[in-house]
Every structure is written in C-alpha cells, then in structure tokens.
Amino acid sequence: MGKDLKDDYQTDYVVGQDNVARFGFDMHNIVFPVTAVLILAFVIGTLVFPSVSGEWLNGAKNGAIAIFDWGFLLSANLFVLFALALIFMPVGKIRIGGVDAKPEFSLLSWFAMLFAAGMGIGLMFWAVAEPVAYFTDWYGTPLGVEPNTQEGARLAMGATMYHWGLHPWAIYAVVGLSLAFFTYNKNLPLTIRSAFFPILGDKVWGWPGNVIDIMAVLATIFGLATSLGLGAQQAASGLNYLFGIGGGLNVQLAVIVGVTAIATVSVMRGIHGGVKLLSNTNMVIAAVLLLFVMFAGSTMAFLQTLWDTTASYATNMLALSNPFGRDEDTTWFHGWTVFYWAWWISWSPFVGMFIARVSKGRTVREFVTAVLLVPTLITVVWMSVFGGNALDQIQNQVGALSSEGLTEVSLAMFQMLENIPLGSIASFVGIVLVLVFFVTSSDSGSLVIDSITSGGKIDAPKSQRVFWAVSEGAIAGVLLFVGGDQALNALQSGAVSVGLPFTFVLLAMCYSLFKGLHHERRLLIAEGKM
Template sequence: MEQSFNAHKKRVAIKSILILAIFIAFLFALPEKTGELFKFFQSWIGEKFGWFYMSSVAFFMLILAYCGFGRAGNLRLGKDNERPEHNFFAWGAMLFCTGMGIGLVFFGVAEPVMHYLSPPVLEGGTDEAVRKAINISYFHWGINAWAIYCIVALLISYAAYRKGRPIEMRSALYPLIGNRVDGWIGDFVDTFAVLATVVGIVTPLGFGVMQINSGLNYVMDVPQSLSVQLVLILFISLVTCASLILGLEKGIKRLSVFNICIAISLMLFVFVVGETSYILNATVENVGDYLANLIPLTFETYSLSNPQWFQGWTLLYWAWWIAFAAPTGLFIARISKGRTIREFILGVLIIPVGFSFAWFSIFGNTALDMIHNQGMSELGAAVMADSSTALFKFFDMFSGWTVIGYVVLLCIFVFFITTADSGTMVINILTSRHEDKAPKLERVFWVVLVSGITGVLLAVGGMSAIQSVLVVLGFPFALLVTIMCFGFVKSIALELNAEKKGSLGSQVDEPNSHTPSLDTKPQQEVPRFSQLG
C-alpha cells in the first residue's frame, strides 16, 4: 500500500514536470506563436462558453446554499466530536491572505476607477457611473468569486475528513467512481491541479513583481527593468523557502496574521483621515445595489450590449478564480478540519467577502470621491496609464506621506509570500508522500521551479501568454468541478438518509436495528449525531 501511494505521488510529480518543461521550451523558442495560440483559445472559449462559466458559478452557489442552510450544514468536516485546528482569526487571516489578498491590493483603487471612467453600458464620469463602478467591483470580488473557492474546498474537505480520503483533488471524484480515482483518472486530475497551481502562482507573481518594481520606482526611484524584477523574484523565493521550511504554523500562519493587521491598519488610516461620512453613506448604497443586483449580474453576459467588455472583465475573472481554485481550495481544505459544513461555508464566504467589500468601500469610494467630487482627475489619468501604480499614486495624493508607500510595498510583498507559500504547499501535498511536511529539498525544488518559470516568462515577454493559459485551464476545471458536485450531493444525501434512519431506529428502540456508517473509519470512532447529547 505504501509503495503504491508513493508511486502515485511520483507519477503526478513526473508528469507535471514534463508538461511544464515542454510548455516552457515552446514558450522560450516561439514566444509570439505560443502567445497567439493561447490567446486564440482564450478568445474561442470566451465566445463559445461564456454562458457555461456564468451558469456553473450559479450552480456552485446553489449547492453551497443547500449545504449551508440545510441539514447537511450540521455535518462536521472530521469526526463528530472534533474541533477546529486553528482559532477563528488565524483561520480567517489565512483564508484571505492565500486567496485574493494580493489581487485586492492591486485592484482596490484601480478597478473602481477604470469602471467609473469606462463602464460597460453607461457614459463614463457620471454620478451613475460612480455607483456602478463599486457595484461591479463588489460583484467581481464578492460572493460569486468566493463561492468558487468554497465549493472546491468543501468537496475536498468532505472527501478527506468525512470519508477518509487523502487531501487531493482526485478525492472529490471518489463518490462517483470509487477506487478508480487511484488510477490514471486520479493521476490526470491531480496533475491538472499541479499545473493549475503552478500557473496560478506564476501569474500573480509575475504581474506582482512588476507592480513592486513600479512601486519602488514611484517611491524610491528604482529603475523599472528586467534585472530589478529578476532580483525581486530571487528575494521573494528566498523568503518563501524560509517560510515553507518553518511550516504552516510558524510560517504561513504568522505571516498571514501579520499582513492582515497591516492591511487593516491601511484601511483604518484612510477611513479615519478621509471623508468618513461619505464612505459610510456610499457603502450603504453600494451594499444595497449589490444585493439588489446580485441575481441579475450572476447571469449577465452583456451579449447584446458589450460582449467585449464581458470577456475582458467578468469572464476573465471567473476563469481566473476557477483555475486558481485548485491551489486555494486544497489549501483551505488543509486548514479547515474540524469545522461544521455550515460554519465552513459561512466563514469562507463572509470573512473574505466582507473584507473585500470593506477594502473597495474605503479605497474605491475614496478614490472616486477624489476624482468625481474633488476634481483630482490626474489620479484617474494615472490609473488608466499604469494600474500597477494606482495605490501608490492614491496615497501620494491622499496624504503626501512617503512612509505610507513603504508600508504598501511591505503589504504587497508579504501577500506574495503567503500566496507562493500556500501554492507551493499544495504542490507538495499533491506530489510528496509527506504532503505539507515534505523534505526541505522537495519544498525548495518547487519554489525554484516556479521562480524559474516566472523569470523566463518575464524575460521573453510571456506574461500575457500565461494569463491566457490560466483562462484556458479554467474551462475544463469548471467542467470537472461541476461533475464532482453531483457526486458530492449524492454522498451527502446518502449520509443524511442514513442518519435519519439511525435516528428513527433509536426512537422506536429497536435493539437490532443498525444503520451502516458511510464513513471509511469504524463507526465507534465516528458516532452518529443521534447518539450525541
């Protein structure tokens, strides 16, 4: 059994490395042709299957609503008497810092301003455009987006902690195909997850290094060049290796808590020093607009008004979230053992979504107030010219304090570390028999590989190509997760039915009645809820 398990992990690692090597070889030899090919597939998928992306996310939300507010919400991700491994604050910090944290810092000012100046169906620069800008930003970073992460994490957590399967992507297929997940089908699924994880790390790392370089140029006059970006990648890699060697508790967890405190401090600074009453009034309107338009926006493809905008914004986001759901979902599953399904769903949706809304409400509304009401049009021009410097330009005009720029740089840097940490941990889980406690050499190898790929992409100008790859990977992954959901619902229904029969049997006091447990562990280790006080 141990040899088979080791072979399974090695197969996934070898296949992943070979595919990545082939891709990088083609990209290095033919960067333009490779980029054009993936952009063609990105455009084709967006044109032909945009409806599927939107429908699948709506389907995921229905599954989560069914589990979160029904009897399934009482089931615990683990033994029935098990409790969470991490306290609520640390868990929430890791949820946010390993998901969308870095993207939120990048787009917190830039996206609302861009939607205000260039909205999908309205005239830019109007009062209505101000409201719609925040509403669209909420939608792209709100419940729909985190529902994608949540459903993947829930599928894996349920299979791992209720059914005794490993924390792997393939485990979510177990309710449908049984032990066949241990064969080539499972290898394909886990290899796909490794590839999606690598691409999911490389994409924000590459664009983020360029943002850090832009920030250093803005704050310290450091030149924007490939050599500076490569040095930054090397430095980030060294810190990531150190954090991974320290492990989950001493590395990622501490960095996540530290960085969420920095992010909260930046928000409080803008909230207190800025137009507080305007922010509060605007936020109330923003939340009301979002809730009123949530269902219409969930199914909006702009097919009759502005399909190009839809493909360049909403569809790109959905594909990005779905592709990145592999590493994020696996990591969330890793840190969520012991929570009930209801607590898990509400926590994963409310904590990061609430923080995202607060971030956009404070930074986005303040930026729009500066442009629309205070006439600081140069902020809008700067954002449209280079979105990577949006947050630095914002703080420069907001306070004029140079020190804030250094704090922003630190926040961005630590977000990159936690993103790279969590992604590399997921790769180790999928490719090492020691999982997240893989030997130091294995942890360092994957960091070096990811960093090397990022450096090559920056050198050959392939970042746009890797972004297209992420969108292309999102389509088959959305299809795969949709299939997994049917198996999950089936397994949940069987378990709840068995639980109900067990409860009825105990009520009529039939000493010989026995409902077999669906858990792979012995029944005495996982008592039924009807047996609990």
C-alpha cells in the same frame, strides 16, 4: 445499516502506494514526472517561440471566453446557490474530521490564512484600478452605463464587488469543502481526485484521477507564477514611484528572488511556523492600512460609497449574472466578468485545497459561512475605502488619476494614496503588504502542489516543498527575463484556459460532495450521533 454505508467508501488504496522515493523526494510516479515535463515543455516553448505560443494561448483563452461565456456565468451562479444551500441544509451540522474533531487553528488565524491565500494580493492590485477602469471606460463599462457619471460611479463599485464577492468565494468553498470532507471524514488522500470517489470509485486511483491531479497542478503553478510576475511589476512600480530607483526588469527580478527566498524559508517551517505566522502578519498590516486610509481620506465619501457599493452590488447582481442579451456591454462582459470566472476557477484547486488543509474541526455550516460570507463583507469595506477614495478624487479633479486617467494598473493604488495625508508612508506599507501577500501565496501554493504531486501526503519531505517554491519563482523570473510581458501574458492565458475544463470538474464535484454529505448524515443518524 451503518456497516453498509461505511462499505460505500472503503478502498484498498493506501496513500503513497504509487510513490517513488528518489533524490530526497516522495513522488507520485505519474503525476510528479508528467507535470514536471509539461511545465518544462511549456516554459521552453514559450521562450523559444514567444509570438507563436502567445498567439496560440491567447486564441485558446479568447475562444473559451467567447464560446463558453454563458457556461462560466451559469456555473458560477450554481456554485453560489449550492454553497448558500449548504448553510441551511441539515448536512450543515456535519463536522469536518468527525464529531469529536477539534479545530487546529484559532478562528482568527484560520480566517487570516484562507483570506491571504484566496485573494489578498488581488485586492491590493485591483481595489483602485478596477473601479477607476469602469468609471472612465478604460475597457468597456458594466451594463453599458454612461462613464464619468454618478450612476457610472455607483455601478463601477457594484460591478467591482460582484467580481470579488460571493461568486469567487463560492468557487473556493465548493473545492475546499469537498477536499476537506473526503480527506478528514472519509480518510481519502488530500488531493483533488479524492473528491470524485463517490462518482468514480476506485477508478480515481487510475488514469482519470491522474488527469484531474495533473490539471490541478498545472493550473496552480501557472496561476501562481503569473501572479508572482504581476506582483513583482506592481512592487517595482511602487518602489520607483516612491524612491525613483527604477521599476525595470532588474528590480522586478530582485523582488521575485526576495519573495521566493522568504517563501522557501517559510515553506520549510510548515504551516504553523510559516503560513500561519505570515497570514496573521498580513491581516494586521492590512487592517492598519485599511483604517488609516479610511480616516485619512474622505470619511464621508467612504460611508456614502459603502452604502452605494452594497446597494449597487445587491440590485445589479442578477443583471450582471445574466449571460444572455448582453449586447450593450459585450466587450466589458467578456474582458472582465468571464475572464475573472475562468481565472477564479483555474485558481480553485490551489486555494480550495489549502483551505481544506487548515479547516479540520469546523462544521460544514461554519466552513461555508466563513469562506463565503465573511470575506464578502470585508471585501465590500476594502473596496469602498480604496476604490471609493479613488473615484472621489477623480470626481473632484484631484491627483494623477483625475488628470491622466488609468495609465498603468500597477501604479493606480499609489497614485490614489499620494493624495491623502502621509501618503508616502501608506504607499510603503502597501508595498510591504503586496510582498507579504505574495510570500503567503507562494508558500501555501507550494504546500498544495507538494501534496498533489506526492499522491495526497500531508507530510511530504521538506526538499519537495522547497523544489516547488523555487520552481514558481524560477518560472516567473525566467519568463519575465527572457520573454517580458509577452511571456507573462502567455502564462496567464494558459492558466485561464485551464478554467474551461475545470468548470466541468467543479460541477461534478458539487454532485459528488452532495452525495457524500448525505451519505455521512445517514451514517451519523444510524449511529445515533446526529
């Protein structure tokens, strides 16, 4: 019985057999050149025809959101239910890498890396701006709630938490666990296509697998370049807000160059010497900033907001997850929730693969609990501290957010911090944290793209990692320099548009993972190891 089960996953494919070694690179002879050409064509097309490309990509994004809104929400709900089920199912005892596998990283370092790669930078950007936007009806209100009311404040926090809680982390968990399991338990390459071996068999090494990997690389590099550009704008706005040095294009480009340079050094040092070190640094700085704002701001407001946020998130989750009959908040529903789900899905190849890379030795139950539940609990505290202070200031007529409203998303956090003791110091720490989060995102993203474009190798040449790290910064910098916000928005629209086809990829991945885990459990039982 054990032999028959093992035969289900035997393959003649050897990692690197389709690779070509040139110019110090170890490239998959289809995925690497095709993605490089497509990325180059996209950048040139966006720069030469900014209006046309912007209109076309925005049309694709808006069409995907409007037509498939129900599909995004139902799929995200399914991912949450599937991930939660894995915690309680017998397959939860399966250990990634085999029964004798040991974790490569400590629990704290492991969590720090997955959190920093997953959404650390997004929490800096939106923890203040998003609840303020909902509360003040900046672009619609959730479930049609009346803005600038106490109920509006509670629902603003609950809806914000909805977008940053279980659903996005379930998306990451599905991809991360699939790749970790098939790589470390079934000895398949660390690349997206490997998760589909139970469905496609050896066909995954042909054109179907090439298409899947190419889509994953495009989604990853577009998403990272977009985030790098947006992060540069936030950091530049913060520096201008604090020091009056101007937050224009030159400062933004300087930020991109600096972040890319540090990320390049980090990626050369590898996971232990680069990403792990930066991620641990991230978590220390983030914890210090969180505790400072918690106690320097309104502590009572935080405690009340923490309760209100948790209660609103729990009680409104079903209503917010319902894709039908949303006439009262269609603008908000499409502009925020569906956009977020498409964005998280487009980011899932990058975040999921990186989480897989650092999760060997964890059980399925431990993996899903850490990836799904722990970040959600920490995020509810983070949102309550930053978003709660912002709403408290607005309701008490304190500061610029109260008098001017949400004028610029990248400034919202700094406008909130200026009204607490030692706010300038907190803002400076916030800028440092934004920059370090971006370095870790660029660093881990380069490792992921490097693995995919080398056919699943974990130890591809350093020169190849450097190439992708520099490429992310170059794409963001060139688009920002030549096309400005218009080009950056086009890039973001391209990344979100990839979310539609990748939704079906993730749904198939759930089935493949379910099938693979049960195959592994039957094998372990047959061998007397479970």
